[in-house]
Amino acid sequence: NAGVMQNPRHLVRRRGQEARLRCSPMKGHSHVYWYRQLPEEGLKFMVYLQKENIIDESGMPKERFSAEFPKEGPSILRIQQVVRGDSAAYFCASSPGVGSGANVLTFGAGSRLTVL
Amino acid sequence: TQLLEQSPQFLSIQEGENLTVYCNSSSVFSSLQWYRQEPGEGPVLLVTVVTGGEVKKLKRLTFQFGDARKDSSLHITAAQPGDTGLYLCAAPNYGQNFVFGPGTRLSVLP
Numbered sequence: 001n002a003g004v005m006q007n008p009r010h011l012v013r014r015r016g017q018e019a020r021l022r023c024s025p026m027k028g029h030s031h032v033y034w035y036r037q038l039p040e041e042g043l044k045f046m047v048y049l050q051k052e053n054i055i056d057e058s059g060m061p062k063e064r065f066s067a068e069f070p071k072e073g074p075s076i077l078r079i080q081q082v083v084r085g086d087s088a089a090y091f092c093a094s095s096p097g098v099g100s101g102a103n104v105l106t107f108g109a110g111s112r113l114t115v116l
Numbered sequence: 117t118q119l120l121e122q123s124p125q126f127l128s129i130q131e132g133e134n135l136t137v138y139c140n141s142s143s144v145f146s147s148l149q150w151y152r153q154e155p156g157e158g159p160v161l162l163v164t165v166v167t168g169g170e171v172k173k174l175k176r177l178t179f180q181f182g183d184a185r186k187d188s189s190l191h192i193t194a195a196q197p198g199d200t201g202l203y204l205c206a207a208p209n210y211g212q213n214f215v216f217g218p219g220t221r222l223s224v225l226p
Contacts, residue, residue, distance in 0.1 A: 107158030
């Protein structure tokens with residue numbers, strides 16, 4: 001019973017390139033959340049998705065960032081034209097959304113983006 | 117967005133000591149969660165508290181949810197080096213997502 005799988009674990013990009021981070025939720029989980037964490041800081045909410053729907057993207061920058069959770073396949077967080085300030089750890093979490101564990105988040109190990 | 121504050125921000129203690137960390141808000145929450153995050157890893161859920169005044173124990177960890185459901189505390193008895201990590205509290209934010217506090221970074225020295 002695999003947990004939340006994120007890849008790549010580490011990604012290095014030069015300024016102006018694109019970064020794609022992938023997240024496969026736990027089996028049976030239909031809700032996915034993306035958070036960003038800067039060194040020595042807490043988690044900042046970015047976006048909340050269900051299959052094929054963005055529920056809340058209030059924490060996501062309006063430009064260069066996008067997220068999707070297609071009917072088939074992993075959720076993807078895409079950052080276009082990366083800048084040094086995008087360097088951070090990006091965590092994905094999933095939840096079942098309904099039932100007794102509806103509000104329980106299970107996190108992946110994170111993807112660490114470094115922009116040179 | 118509802119905000120969570122945590123204190124202290126940093127805490128360094130000797131093995132065997134007791135400690136308490138706090139999570140506070142001006143908002144009322146339907147539930148509150150505590151997570152521990154170790155370096156290079158994602159946060160791991162420790163406990164969820166739901167009822168005002170609720171106390172939950174997890175081995176040497178005691179969690180309490182305030183009567184008004186605006187605050188929570190985590191008490192660790194006889195801390196061990198394995199307790200070292202970032203302790204985060206989190207709560208549902210108007211049901212749309214989860215808001216996290218900034219965390220308490222605990223270091224337990226042998």
